[in-house]
Amino acid sequence: MNSRLNRYLHKFLLWIVVLVFVIFYPMLISIYVFLPLFIGIMGYILILGIEQHRISYIIVSLLYLVNMDVNLSLPFFLVTIAILSVYLLFYPYFTHFRRCKVCTPLLTVLMIDMTYLGALLAYDFVFQTENIVLDDILLYPLIVDLLVAVIL
Numbered sequence: 001m002n003s004r005l006n007r008y009l010h011k012f013l014l015w016i017v018v019l020v021f022v023i024f025y026p027m028l029i030s031i032y033v034f035l036p037l038f039i040g041i042m043g044y045i046l047i048l049g050i051e052q053h054r055i056s057y058i059i060v061s062l063l064y065l066v067n068m069d070v071n072l073s074l075p076f077f078l079v080t081i082a083i084l085s086v087y088l089l090f091y092p093y094f095t096h097f098r099r100c101k102v103c104t105p106l107l108t109v110l111m112i113d114m115t116y117l118g119a120l121l122a123y124d125f126v127f128q129t130e131n132i133v134l135d136d137i138l139l140y141p142l143i144v145d146l147l148v149a150v151i152l
Contacts, residue, residue, distance in 0.1 A: 022060055026068040036144035037068065039116055040109030043083035044149065047091060047108060074131060075123050082116040102150055109149040113142050 029035045042061045049057025065079050090111050097103035117138070120131055132138070 018060060022064045022067065026064065026071040029068065030071045034140070036141040038145060038148065039065075039068075039079055039141075040113045040145035041148050041152065043079070043086070043112035043116075044105055044108050044152070046080075046083055047087050050087065075120070078119055078123060079116055082119045083112055086111045086115050105149040105152055106146060109145050110142075113145055 025035075025038075029037060042064050045057050046061040046065075048054070049061060062080065065083075066077075068074070069076050069079060086108065091108060094104050094107055097107065117132075123129070124131055
């Protein structure tokens, strides 16, 4: 009985930490601009949720991505469209790398980040806005995303 209670308490605390991260981290990004966005990691979690039929992964990642779009005034659902296009167009071809535990997450995160950057640049070009400025600072979130993908 005690181990069962500990397991439920552990799951409850884990969900509290995840929800606090999902709700408050995008707000911190809007204040501290040097924090990484974790677009690739959340996109990979969304793809894992779709593949493994885990509703909790899908809800957490979509909640984070929508919260980030709202807090950073980014085009609404553009990141979700970029992730789903990577899932449909590129992810099936990563089946050759399934035995490599690092290759699939790494390639998926890289493709999600690059697709989202391309979609943002296309959005800026079409609507004559300026959501991002291309400089060396964009390399930092990509590197952090890739490092977290290796750890994940």
